[in-house]
Every structure is written in structure tokens, then in C-alpha cells.
Amino acid sequence: MDLSRLKFATATLPAGVPARRCSVDGSGLLTSCRVAWEQGARLVALWGSDDRDRDRGFTLAVVVRDADGLVMFEHTLPAADSTYPDLSAVFPAAGRMQRATFDLLGIAADSDDQRPWVWQASWPIDCYPLRRDFEALAKWQPGQEEYAFVRVEGDGVHEIPVGPVHAGIIEPGHFRFQVVGEKVLRLEERLSFVHKGIEKRFEGMSAATGHRLAGRVSGDSTVAYAWAYSQALEAIAETAPSPRASWLRALALERERIANHLGDLGYLGNDGGFAFGLSQFSRLKEQVLRTNLALFGHRLGMDYVVPGGVTRDLPAGGRVSIADECSMLEREIRVLRDIYDEHDGLQDRFRLCGIVSPELAAKLGLTGLAGRASGQAHDVRRDFPAPPYDTLGVNVASVSAGDVAARVAVRFDEIAESLRLVRAIVDGLPDGDLVVDVREPKAFRKGLGYVEGWRGPVLVALECGPDGAVRRCHPHDPSVANWPVLEHAVIGNIVPDFPLINKSFNLSYSGQDL
């Protein structure tokens, strides 16, 4: 991205991918975002930090991504006048991030939508948890807010409220449908029910142990988060893991992708009325998880990736058993994919259902797996390859139909590619230490970790304080950008197709609510 005409100085930012930082003022922030958008950049994340203890007011950080890497715009707001320009006209996904930043830090975008997003009346409205003078241990009773949903008026329009407790084994959130007959005119999401104060929890924690909390931002992406956190800390501390550790991390990440995609393919079959698919794919997923237990000491790979490396080596005989498992999965999945493709009833549910066109996906910033099903062919593993992806290469799965069938197809293609990568990793595993000592991070240094999890790119922004403690950590899930797009995907579909469309995105509530 060429920012030279903006005349703001840029500097290199420690990160796991190419990254720069750039200090801007309020109007400069808006101009920078516009220029970035015109040059094809997309919003990755937006958050704020309290730097009043260092006489620097509040800091708003906006990270965008283009073909060259990440750029973090930093805008310092005086403590007395803490508003900044609304960025949602440029990047629609910024809207909820701005509202969340206000609820947590008390700095506001000058936007029309000032409804709370994270806040739900469980702490006083004029107390901001991410301010350093906030009483983190104060006990407030849970409250209940009246949220101003947008209503559709007209003859025959009625409202269906759903949640936060849903009918299946899923996370909580509230969906407000405005429907005519069976047709959805509008869906509005109300999330943040599982907000459990993760960002505040990071504050003051030893940076060397933060990967455990990062690995629990969204349990289904634990490897991606632990890796992104470790990447950020290692960048700040100028420590590089050994080649062997990087390759083993990728092994865990690809197996996480395979396991989640298998689970989703089963549930997508089930939601399409084809229970056979669920029992078949959940059987395969269980086999992958059992092998994970032998490889990583944990079925989901939790706490396997640590700053400096990984916790254990490939067990004896691991190479052969993994290769055998890859062959078995390839064989089974080929049979099951044919069955899915040839099943008229299932294809009738999948095709032309929940469409997000490539144009809309680009405008709204749809990212990750769902983005690749709508023609947004981005993948961190290929675009900014860190070891081992620089050696192995990645064939990015991408289709443009943007319907449920497309999101199913991308999952099938990505499993095949991950199986290829898993084989290549165990065949070419280089030597090296499992874990190296991470140097003490310098105080007030910032760094980014950016890893392509199974759902999409996971960002972890880390700032260390004195004594090796975390000063500020913002983990950012791809779900934040994709939840608002789900509202668009549902329009014009019938209510009974919502579970299927929702499952085809399979977004994280915990990762968005923090």
C-alpha cells in the first residue's frame, strides 16, 4: 500500500508477518483508511488502550491488511476529548468494533449508532473496564438492558426473537428476525452474552503464560490463537522458534483445520436432513482427535504451542501413523464427498441458499473460509508465508458462488490441502529445539501475531509492560468481521434455512464477545 502522499511517517512493527505502524491524527486516520480502501486494503481490527498513565491519553489502533502485509494506524486521543472519526462508512465492519471500544474504554466514534455492544447493564454504564483505574474486582449484580432493535413495519410483518439460549449445543446469542410468512426481511444479531472480560484478564498477566488465555479465546481455534500470541511475543522479544518447532506448530494448526472442517461437514449434512453425514463425519473427526491426544497430549491441541516453541516432539512411529491416517481420511472423504455431491435432497438445500456475492463480500470485508467461498481468495499462509508455509506452499481454495454449497466445497478442498500439508510436514520435519528461551520483552513494545486459523485469520496484538507483564492484549477473531455479513446472507431466505446458513459460517461467539 502506498501511503507516501499522506506524509505520515511509518516504521516497522514487530510481527509474525510484514507489518508497519503509522501515527496519524483524527482526520489523518479517516483519510488513511480511505486511501487504504481505495488501494484494496481491508480492515482487520480496531481497538483502544488507556495510556493516560504515560501521559498519552487514549490510543486508538486500527489494523488494515493489503497485499504487502499489515499496517497499524495509531491515533492518540487526549484524555479530555476522546472522540474520533467514524470509520464505518469506509469499513462497515468497524461499526461494532467502535461500539465495543466505547463500552470497554469510553472513547467514542462520532457515529450515528451509539447503542452499546458489549455492555449489557452488568456494570455501571459510566465505568469502563479497560481503563486502568477501573475496579476490576468490584462486584456488580447482573442487570438487563433494553436493546433498541431496528424494527420493520408493515402489513403481515412479525418478529421472531431467538436466544440467547439456543435449541442445540451451541453458544449463546440473540437473533431478532423480522419476517413475512416464512421469508426473512431482516435479521439483527445481539451478541456479547459470553463476554467474560478476557482483555482485562490479560492485563498484568506474565507475558510468558498469556498463551494459555489466548488459547481459550475460542476453544475451537486454540492452536491458531496460541500460535498468534506466541508469534506476537516472540516478535517483541526478538526470539525465533526453531524450524522444527515451527513445523510442529503447523502440524497442529492443519490438524485443527481438518478436525473442525470434518465436524462442520457432518453438521451441515445433518442440518440438511441427512443424518448419515453427521455420523460418518463425526466418526472421522473423533479418530483425528484421538490421534491428536497421542501427538499433542490434548485432543484439541490446547497448550501445545507455547512461546518459544511447542511442548512435545513427534512420538516414535508418529510419522507412519500420521501418513496412514492421511490415506484413510483421503479415501473416506472421497467416498463421502461423492455421496454429498450426488444427493439431490442435500444439494437442493445447499445450493442458492444464503448467498453472499463476491461484490458484497468485498464491500463488507468478509474474511477467512466464508470469504474464500465468496471469491475473496486471501489466506495468510500463502499471502505472508511464515515457516513452514514458505517452503511447502499453500493452494488456496476459492470459489465465487457464495452460497452454502460453496462454503461446503471450500471445506472439502481445504481438508484435501491440509492433508497434503500434514504429509509434507511429517516427511520433511527439520531438526531443531522443541522450545527455546524467550528473551525478556522490552517494556512498552508492541507486536502482532497473525495466523490463518480454520475459520479465518486470527490476530493477536500484544503490548508488554515492565517486568515481562502484559500491558495490553487484544485478540481478534475473524468472526467479528463475518457476523454482520451473516445478517445479509439470510435476507430473502426462509426462516428454516437459517440454521443451515448459520452453520455454514460457523462463527465464534466467544471469540467475538471476549
Place this chain on the structure above:
Amino acid sequence: MLHILRQIARTGIRTEDPPAPAHDMVVATRLHEAIARTLGRALTIRHVDAGSCNGCELEIHALANPYYNIEGLGIKFVASPRHADLLLVTGPVSKHMAIALKRTYEATPDPKLVVAVGECGCSGGIFGESYASLGAVRNVIPVDVEIPGCPPAPTALLQGILAAISAAKPGIG
């Protein structure tokens, strides 16, 4: 159709024997005999995510796969608390879910059981208690059985659920 049947036949039956109930997970025995008498061998479960990271949910899902085949044991997940005998609750209980969790508990007919799942459901786990989290499930509703683990493996989940519905053994609780 033929290739579906062929795949079913080729897959065969993968279901494994269920584990023995883990009576050490029982933290309260207030209703056991009444429940065992009322329910017999059939049990319906309503799952409530009261703030989890979704790791526990993945393992609860796994209970339905052919290896654990929880429905084969007469245990079924249902869509409404009004149809449920047992609430399977993951935590920590976020403040934003506290009211919904209490209402779900009240909507569940008596006699009822509550099983708290995971490190967070048992103690608040890594998230603890804070401005946004109330910690353990027992801080919000009465709990009969606690299943530790981050997340607990499906076998541990089965052990805890089976302990909840087997009649109290002498010397427990």
C-alpha cells in the same frame, strides 16, 4: 442410494462400551434416589453454554458420535429446558448469561439435576471471577455433579452424567 448403504455396511458398528460412573464427581446428593426412581434409564439433557470458550461444546458434541453413542444409552439432548431432566452447564457464568441461566433452571421441571462442565464450570477456571464473570456454575444455580477438565474428554463427560443419574451410593456426599 447403493453407495450410502455400502458405506454404512463398510463402517459397521463403532460404538464402545460406556465407562463406569465417576461417583467422585458428585458434589450433592439431594435428589438422586427420587430422580433414579422417576427417570428409570431414560434421561433428557438440556445444554446451556453460560460463558464457555466453546471447547467444552466440542466435546459435548462428540458424545453423539458413533464411538460414544450417548443416545444408545437412553440419554437424549433436547431443545427446551421444559423437556429436560438434567442441565449440562458450561461456564464460567458470564454476568450477561446469569439471568438466562437462572430462567432456564426455573423452566426445568422438578426433579432436576445440574451438571457443571469443565474447569470453568467447576471453579471459573482461567477466567475466574471478575466484573464480567461470576465464575463457577454453583455460584448461580445449585449443582449436583462437577466434571473437571479443560475441556473434559467425552469419557469424563459420560462418567459424570452417569454418576448424576445413578442412585447415591452409601458414603458419598
